[in-house]
Amino acid sequence: METLTVEQIAERIWLSIAERRLRPGMRLKEIELAEVFGVSRARVRQVLAMLERDGLVVIESNKGAVVAKPGVEDAKDIFHIRSAVEQRVLERLTGQLDAAKLVEMFEHVAKERIANNSNNQREIIKLSGGFHVMLAEMAEAEFLCGLMRDLVSRTSLITAAFRDSNKHNCGPDEHEEILLHLKNGDLEAAKKAMADHLEHVESELKLLQDRAPPKSLRDALV
Numbered sequence: 734m735e736t737l738t739v740e741q742i743a744e745r746i747w748l749s750i751a752e753r754r755l756r757p758g759m760r761l762k763e764i765e766l767a768e769v770f771g772v773s774r775a776r777v778r779q780v781l782a783m784l785e786r787d788g789l790v791v792i793e794s795n796k797g798a799v800v801a802k803p804g805v806e807d808a809k810d811i812f813h814i815r816s817a818v819e820q821r822v823l824e825r826l827t828g829q830l831d832a833a834k835l836v837e838m839f840e841h842v843a844k845e846r847i848a849n850n851s852n853n854q855r856e857i858i859k860l861s862g863g864f865h866v867m868l869a870e871m872a873e874a875e876f877l878c879g880l881m882r883d884l885v886s887r888t889s890l891i892t893a894a895f896r897d898s899n900k901h902n903c904g905p906d907e908h909e910e911i912l913l914h915l916k917n918g919d920l921e922a923a924k925k926a927m928a929d930h931l932e933h934v935e936s937e938l939k940l941l942q943d944r945a946p947p948k949s950l951r952d953a954l955v
């Protein structure tokens with residue numbers, strides 16, 4: 734069996750977080766991960782350091798690595814920034830999206846539809862986030878690409894933390910609508926459709942401020 738690379742292991746862990754099998758706050762024990770993936774602990778440490786840079790994992794000196802628990806305000810920050818970045822991606826796509834690239838994008842949405850119809854969660858998560866990263870790639874805007882990859886990963890973590898069903902609304906219908914506007918050269922309509930899409934995704938989350946826990950038993954009782 735071929736040894737898994739740092740990137741491959743990081744992707745598997747990322748997917749498990751996005752699929753909500755690994756939940757925020759869960760411990761990621763080095764020794765167990767080394768066993769599961771059949772690699773050295775040194776490699777596991779590299780993977781965890783990579784996931785920490787992406788904000789998916791927090792490494793605590795006494796506890797080791799745990800899946801990050803994003804706060805409500807952090808989640809709102811990420812959606813806020815993401816929506817600005819996505820608008821800019823669409824602007825940068827102007828004049829870049831030729832017929833061949835459009836075909837590729839529509840093919841991607843077709844794959845999303847197949848995954849959706851067969852309810853293949855793993856593919857749905859990968860492809861729906863992939864759509865947004867792909868738009869940035871098509872724009873050939875290197876800086877935005879890096880940002881989008883990071884933001885999509887962080888959005889998956891937020892979805893895992895704040896969603897109470899397994900339904901995914903970052904889906905083919907709204908993606909297709911954005912593409913149709915781009916195909917027609919209507920940038921403003923594409924931007925509006927993107928804004929609505931992200932708002933829809935965010936609205937599915939339960940981003941309610943956690944009530945502060947009582948400071949003492951007296952506070953809880955009186």
Ligand SMILES: [Zn+2]
Pocket residue numbers: 861864865902903904908930
């Ligand atoms: Zn989407």
